Amino acid sequence: MFPAFDHTGPYIWAAYGLAALVIGGLVAIVLLRARAARRRLERLQAEDREAGH
């Protein structure tokens, strides 16, 4: 399953683990913020429609 690297294996896994954490975290934060902004806007627009604006 996992490739066998030379003595530098821990450095390689550390680099790729960190990359997954940073890039995955960045994508998650950006998408969650987008979802929150979209929901907030949709809620306000729905309230406006209900109020007859």
Added chain:
Amino acid sequence: MPRLSYFANPHRFMAFSKAVTPWLYAGAAVLVGYSIWQALFIVSPERYQGDSARIMFIHVPAAWLAMAAYAGMAVSSFVWFIWRHELADTAAKALAPAGAAYTALCLATGAIWGKPTWGTWWQWDDARMVSVLVLFFLYLGYMALRAAMDTRQKAARAGAIIAMVGALNVPIIKFSVDIWASLHQGPSVIRAGGPAMPAEYLVPLLLGAVGHGLLLAALSFTAMRTDIMARRANALLLKRTVE
């Protein structure tokens, strides 16, 4: 083909980005996934560095994206400064967090690669390392300065100035290994005479870099859409207050 200024209208940008962004995420996932699969499972160990050279497939695209994002921020800021296109400021603001994340990743993976290769995590007299650290602080400074301003116009102006002045650091990073002594090797991809790297390494490296570029574009479009939606929501609230 429509001119870029055609998309400077937020309504057109929202329609365009809504259609394009999912494809950018999909393209990024395929290309970055392919690059990582090649890096970890397929390419053979490098002749001198052994397996540690596999870190290159994440470190080098991170370095390129860190510089590309800052260059994009500087160009967007320049467009805002001259023509006052609000969407240009939105783009500059959106690029900063992703650029900072890629710069942090470049610094961290560089340190991790440096230890088994050069025997050190960090070297203060290495111009490439220090100039990338300066880039990271420029990103942090840009975001902190914007956050400290009380109006969007002030934030845009202060941000544009720091982005444009800081852009001087991008060519310094690129040419630092040619000008000053450095632990880093000279250019091996973009150089006169063509890349000094076998295709086995070059192809996944370049495809991975394109994938990270697509991801940066997707993240920036998403962040720009978030900003526009937040402004529309605030405008609705303001309208209620006035009424």
